[in-house]
Amino acid sequence: MADVIVSTRKLTHDDLWTLPEMRHVALSPDGRSVVFSLALKDKASNEVLSDIYLLRLDEHGQALNEPVRLTRGGKQNNFPVWSPDSQRLLFTSNREGDKAQLWLLEMGGGEARKLTNFARGINEVAWSPDGKWIALTSAALNSDEDDVLTGRKILDEAAKKRQDEEERYRQRTIKSVWYRLDGRGMLEKRMHVFVMPAPQPGDASEQPMDPQHIRRLTTGDYDHYGIRWTPDSREISLVTNHNEDYDRTWVTDLWNIDIETGEMRCLTDSSLQVHS
DSSP states (O other): OOOOOOOOOOOOHHHHHHOOEEEEEEEOTTSSEEEEEEEEEETTTTEEEEEEEEEEBOTTSOBOSOOEEOOOSSSBEEEEEEOTTSSEEEEEEOTTSSSOEEEEEETTSSOOEEOOOOTTOOOOEEEOTTSSEEEEEEEEOTTOOHHHHHTSSOOOHHHHHHHHHHHHHSOOOOOOTTTTOSSSSSTTOEEEEEEEEOOOTTOOOOSOOOGGGOEEOOOSSOOEEEEEEOTTSSEEEEEEOOOTTTTTOOOOEEEEEETTTOOEEEOSOSSSOOOO
16 A cells, blocks of 8 residues: 655645635536636735636546646636537636626637626526527626616716716615625625527637627516526526515525526425525
8 A cells, every 4th residue: 555645734824825726617518528617816916816627538537638728818717618519618707807708619729709798797607408598697786777787788988987986875775684795795786697699600700799689587686596407498497585575584496487488487485495
């Protein structure tokens, strides 16, 4: 039996800065590749930067070689999602600004293509099993215009500044015990679900998807997260709390949304807490 060497050296503060963290692992539908994001803390900027890596697998699920780095640039590249045919990869990145947008990478080679211009960025992503649709979540205030959120209407710098100042300094009446407990600061922005057509194989365009085709599926003062597609690609499953007294009833339920009609139906009865 080989000897086991155990280090008793204590980790220093500098060591903690250099420890990488693996996140967001995704196995391709054909089972022959796995991608993951690897995060590193950048001491100079006091930021967490991340890139996406690819590992090819043999028919037994064993690694064929060392992981290949797919993204670069000192930004946050996260949440890789495979296309159903295992030939393309979606991921979020803030490489062109402070908000993460959706990007597409062809696994056969080439540069990544930016797909969205959401005003408040992209959070979660899910590709439908039939390959035709992409579901995503983005933060929104109740006062936000859908045209601005989805990028159909682009605000100039002066308008953005006015909007930021109004959000920061406007008068607020706080009635919720969840105030500042959501991890996003003040609990005013909510995560909502949008759906858009997916780029199809052979699409050589380098432009973002037409925001006119992006549809918002949820509204209201509720968070929606944990999005997943049903096998028939007709509905999106998610977790949310739509109880009237949600501020005191901290129980989330499983819901489905019909992407054609936007109709939502609750699948659980609030007797158990549902997580994504």
